[in-house]
Amino acid sequence: MTSLKQVVGAAIVDSLAYPSRLLVARRSAPPMLAGLWEFPGGKVEPGENCTQALHRELMEELGVSVRLGTEVEGPHEQGWLLNERAAMRVWMAELTSGVPRPLEDHDLLNWLDLGSAETLAALPWIPADYPIVAGLLAAIGEPVDTTGPAPGR
Template identity: 65%
Template structure:
């Protein structure tokens, strides 16, 4: 599986210690994903670590800095498959500075409750993100964020 595009994503929560809400982002493009929800983040640049890419992308896309928590472990070691050419790794993150705004790639941000998971799991997610959402909700329910 060499040559895959690596993508870093963030599950931004209101608290790493006791998360009650998840920040979700609605895509504005490309057309096949416009109006669907996703984890903010993006592709790694040459020589960049997943963590560095995540900090850069969240500043560019949302105007925020974060503290990273645990990774939402993928079922396969290489990451969560997005398509046949790309995989994503996702970390829990907590806001440190800035008010999240949809600066690029998104037209809306929304905090959704994590309590019963209903709202988070029923949003129209980009299909590749759905298994990540389910894993995230299981991690939150079991208290395994650290």
């Protein structure tokens, strides 16, 4: 596999030790992704490693600092394929300071119950994030079918 643009994301939970809620962010841009939900994060810039980029992105996008937990490991060396040009690595994270606000690229944030896998699966995620949701739920012991919303949704 050729080198892909590296993107990083956070599965921000209420507690790394006993996660019960997940913070999700609704995209406001670009137009083709507006209204879809995602894990907050962004591109790794030159001179940054993945975790440095994730901390920077979360401060820029949400105004928060986090403690990173384990990585939600994807099936590829660079994590989860987003498209033919980019892949994303995702870490579990817990807030350490700040109150999450949609500062950049998002118009809404919401805490969702991790015990309601059906609610998570039914959310209109960016399509590439559905496998990551399944990986996250499997990592915390809540398996679910997250192949995407049922036709007609």
